[in-house]
Amino acid sequence: MPPLSRLDAYLTRENLREYLTTQGLCSLSTGVEDLDPFWSAIVEPPITNESLSELDLAKIVYNARLRHDLNFGHEIAFKPNTSGRRGLQKEQEGKQYWKAITIELQLYLRSWFCDRPKSPLLRPSKMYPWVWRPPLLHTVPQRLPRMLAAIREIVKNLVPGIYWNAVDERFDVALRMQELENGVCDLLGLISWLSKLLLKSCSPLRDASVVEMVSTTRKGIMEKDTAILVDSLKKLFDILEAMKLDVANHQIRYLRLYFLDDSIQFEQSYLLDCIAHGWSVSRARCWFEESYRHPERVDRFLMFKESVIALTTEEQDIFPITFYHDFDRLRALRRDYRRCVFTAACSRTFERALRRAGWEGNAPADARNQLLQHIHAIAGTHEANTEKPRHWRSIALEISRGALQLCDLSALPQEAFQKDTEADLRDAFSPASAVHEEIRCRVRDEIGRMVHAETGRIYDKSPRQMLDCLYAEPQASGGGVEEMELSGVSKRVAHLLVLHWKVWAPIFYLQGVESTDGGQGSYRWSVDEGGAAEAETRQKLQLHSSSSSSSSSSSSSSSAS
Numbered sequence: 001m002p003p004l005s006r007l008d009a010y011l012t013r014e015n016l017r018e019y020l021t022t023q024g025l026c027s028l029s030t031g032v033e034d035l036d037p038f039w040s041a042i043v044e045p046p047i048t049n050e051s052l053s054e055l056d057l058a059k060i061v062y063n064a065r066l067r068h069d070l071n072f073g074h075e076i077a078f079k080p081n082t083s084g085r086r087g088l089q090k091e092q093e094g095k096q097y098w099k100a101i102t103i104e105l106q107l108y109l110r111s112w113f114c115d116r117p118k119s120p121l122l123r124p125s126k127m128y129p130w131v132w133r134p135p136l137l138h139t140v141p142q143r144l145p146r147m148l149a150a151i152r153e154i155v156k157n158l159v160p161g162i163y164w165n166a167v168d169e170r171f172d173v174a175l176r177m178q179e180l181e182n183g184v185c186d187l188l189g190l191i192s193w194l195s196k197l198l199l200k201s202c203s204p205l206r207d208a209s210v211v212e213m214v215s216t217t218r219k220g221i222m223e224k225d226t227a228i229l230v231d232s233l234k235k236l237f238d239i240l241e242a243m244k245l246d247v248a249n250h251q252i253r254y255l256r257l258y259f260l261d262d263s264i265q266f267e268q269s270y271l272l273d274c275i276a277h278g279w280s281v282s283r284a285r286c287w288f289e290e291s292y293r294h295p296e297r298v299d300r301f302l303m304f305k306e307s308v309i310a311l312t313t314e315e316q317d318i319f320p321i322t323f324y325h326d327f328d329r330l331r332a333l334r335r336d337y338r339r340c341v342f343t344a345a346c347s348r349t350f351e352r353a354l355r356r357a358g359w360e361g362n363a364p365a366d367a368r369n370q371l372l373q374h375i376h377a378i379a380g381t382h383e384a385n386t387e388k389p390r391h392w393r394s395i396a397l398e399i400s401r402g403a404l405q406l407c408d409l410s411a412l413p414q415e416a417f418q419k420d421t422e423a424d425l426r427d428a429f430s431p432a433s434a435v436h437e438e439i440r441c442r443v444r445d446e447i448g449r450m451v452h453a454e455t456g457r458i459y460d461k462s463p464r465q466m467l468d469c470l471y472a473e474p475q476a477s478g479g480g481v482e483e484m485e486l487s488g489v490s491k492r493v494a495h496l497l498v499l500h501w502k503v504w505a506p507i508f509y510l511q512g513v514e515s516t517d518g519g520q521g522s523y524r525w526s527v528d529e530g531g532a533a534e535a536e537t538r539q540k541l542q543l544h545s546s547s548s549s550s551s552s553s554s555s556s557s558s559s560a561s
Contacts, residue, residue, distance in 0.1 A: 041100035042093050043143050047237045049153035055248035064270045066252075068325045070259050071463055071499055074471055077249040080241065097143070102230045104143055108180040144180065147233070148173045154240045155194070158247070159201045170194070191217045191232065202243045209239050260464040267503045281508065284320035288509055300509065301501060308497040309451055312489075313337050313444045322504055326496060333493060337447070340485045344439050345428035346375050346395065347482060352424050353403035356417065363406065365480050371402040372481040392429060396422045443486070450490035455498055463499065470495045 053059070055078060060066065070076055081087050152171035156164050170193060179185035195214045199207060213235040220228030252259075259266075275281060288304065311319065312333040319327055350371060354363055375398055379389045389395065400413035400421045413421070427435040458466050470491055501509070 035103060037096040037099040038103045041096035041143075043146055045143075045147050045150045045237060046090065046094040046097055047154070047241050048150045049157055052154060052157070052241065052244045055244050057248075057251050060248060060251060061255075064267070065325055067259055067263055067266055070252075070256060071263055071467060072329070072470075072495070074467065076252065076256075078245050078252075080245075098230055098234060101143055101147065101233070102226055105230060106226045108144065145173050145177055148176055151194075151236065151240070154244070155197070158240065158243050159197060163197060167197075187229070188217055188221055191236070194236075198239065198243070202239070203246050206239055206242055206246070209235065209242070213239060257464060260467065261462065263463050264499075264502050268507050271503070272507055281320075281322055284322040285508070287320045301505075304501060304505075304509065305451065305455060305497055306448070308500070309444070309448050309493060312493055313440075313447065322508065323500065326500070329492075329496060333489060333496075336485070336489045336492075337443070340443050340447070340482070340489060341436075341440055342379070342389075342429075343372060343376075343482050343485055344443050345425070345436070346372060346399065348435075348439060349396070349421060349424045349428055350399050350403060353399055353417075353421050354406065356420060357403045357407040357409060359403070359407050367402065367406050369480040371399065374398055374402070376481075389429075392425060393422065396425045399425065446486055447490050447493070450486060451494045451497075454491055454494035458494060459498055466495055466499065 148171055152167055155167050176185060192214055195210045198210050213232050216228060216232035216235060220232060311330055319330055323330060375395050378391055378394050378398060400418050404413055427433045428439060430436050458469050
C-alpha cells in the first residue's frame with residue numbers, strides 16, 4: 001500500500017468532506033473530525049476467518065481453560081467477548097472501521113447514486129481531480145477488498161465443500177472491485193445469492209436475521225443511503241459470527257461428556273507440558289507445605305482441604321499459581337462467604353431484637369426466612385458482600401419491624417428500641433468488633449464442617465458424577481436462607497478442591513520439587529505483590545497455550561452458568 005503521504009497530497013480531510021457534502025452523497029453534521037476514521041481505522045474487518053479460527057474443533061479440543069471450565073457447568077458455550085478492556089477496545093475499533101467503510105463505499109459507489117451519464121459526478125473536475133484517477137484512488141486505505149476476501153473465507157469455512165467454487169466465483173475480489181469502480185456491481189444480487197446459500201447451512205434461528213439483511217440491502221440501494229448499506233454488511237458479519245458460534249457450541253455439547261471423562265488426564269498432561277516449558281510452581285509448593293509441620297505424620301489431603309477453605313474465607317488476595325484457572329472462582333467464593341457472614345450478622349441481630357421485645361425461644365423459621373429475604377432485597381447483591389452496607393440503618397429498621405410484628409406489638413419501633421437494634425447491627429458488621437469475629441469464625445467452622453462432609457461424598461466419583469452432584473437438587477430438609485447459602489458455598493468449595501487435588505496431587509503435591517520444577521525460578525502468584533512476575537507467568541501460559549492450539553478466545557469467550 002502506498003504511504004499515506006501520497007494520499008494527503010491529493011486528498012485531504014477538508015476537500016474530501018467538501019466533496020461528499022456538496023455532492024449530496026452523505027450528510028456530515030459536524031466538522032472534519034468525522035472523516036478521521038477514513039485514515040486511522042483498522043483495515044481488516046473486526047471479524048475475520050483468523051479470529052473465528054479460535055472456534056475450530058482442533059483448537060476447542062486443546063483449549064485448556066475451556067476443558068477446565070466444563071467441570072463447573074452443565075451449560076457452557078462460546079459467546080462474543082464484549083467485556084473487559086479487550087472487549088471495549090474491540091467495540092471501539094469496530095465502530096471506527098464501519099465509519100471508514102461508509103466513507104470508502106461512498107467513493108466507490110458515486111455513480112450509483114446519480115443520474116447517468118449526464119451527471120457531473122461522472123466527469124473529473126478541477127476541484128476534485130483525484131476522484132476519477134485510479135492510481136490516486138488506490139492510495140486510499142483499501143478496506144473493501146479485504147472485507148470481500150474476509151467474507152469469502154468465512155463463508156467457505158461454514159458451508160460444505162461443494163459450494164466453495166461458487167463462493168470463489170461470486171467473491172472474486174479483483175472482479176468485484178472493478179465492477180465497483182465502474183458502477184456496475186450488482187450488490188443486491190450478490191447479497192441475495194449469499195443469503196440463499198446461508199439459509200441452506202445456518203440454524204433456523206438465523207433465518208430471520210438473513211432475511212432482514214437482504215431487506216436492509218434492498219432498502220439502502222432504493223434510498224441511495226450508504227449508511228444503510230453498511231448496516232447490512234454489519235448484519236452479514238454478525239450472522240457469519242453467529243453461525244460459527246452455533247457450530248462451535250454444538251461441538252461442545254456433543255463432546256462434553258467425553259471432555260469430562262478425560263478432563264483429569266488431559267489437564268495433567270497439559271500442566272506437565274507447561275512445567276517442562278519453564279512454568280515455575282515452586283512457590284505453590286511452599287504454600288502447600290506451610291499447612292503442616294510434619295508431612296509424614298498427617299493426612300496431606302486433610303491439610304490441603306483446610307488450606308483451600310482458608311483461601312476462600314481469608315481476606316488477603318493471595319492465590320497459589322496452581323489455581324490459575326480458578327482465580328475468578330475463588331474470588332466469587334470469597335464474596336459468597338462474606339454474604340454468608342452478612343446473613344448470619346442480620347440473623348443474630350434479629351434474635352437479640354426478639355429478646356428485647358419479649359419473645360421466648362427461637363424465632364420461627366418462616367419469619368426468619370422472610371425477614372432475611374427482605375433484608376437481601378434492601379441491601380442488594382453488592383451491598384451484602386461488603387463489611388458495612390450503605391443501607392444498614394434501613395436494614396436495622398426492617399429487623400426491628402419484623403421483631404415487633406412477630407411479637408404482635410406496634411409496627412413502628414420506639415426510638416430506644418431502634419437505637420439498640422442499630423448498635424447490635426453495627427457491632428455485627430464492624431470488622432474490629434469481637435462479635436463480628438465470632439460470627440466469622442462460626443460461619444467458617446460451619447462451612448468447614450460441610451466441606452469435609454461433601455468431599456467425603458464426592459471424592460471417589462468421576463468428574464461427570466461430581467458435576468451431577470454439584471447441580472443436584474438439595475434434599476428437602478426444611479433449611480432456611482442461611483442453610484442454603486452455606487450449603488451452596490460448601491458444595492462449590494468441595495467440588496473445586498477435590499478436582500484440583502485429583503489433577504495436581506499425583507504430579508505435584510505428592511512429588512518432590514526436583515521432579516516437577518525443571519530447575520527454573522519462581523514467580524509471585526499474588527495479585528497485590530509481584531504483579532510483573534504474575535503477568536510474566538500468565539504470559540508464558542498463554543504463549544504455550546497458543547503454540548498448542550489452546551489459546552483463550554479473543555473474539556469469543558467460554559462462560560459457565
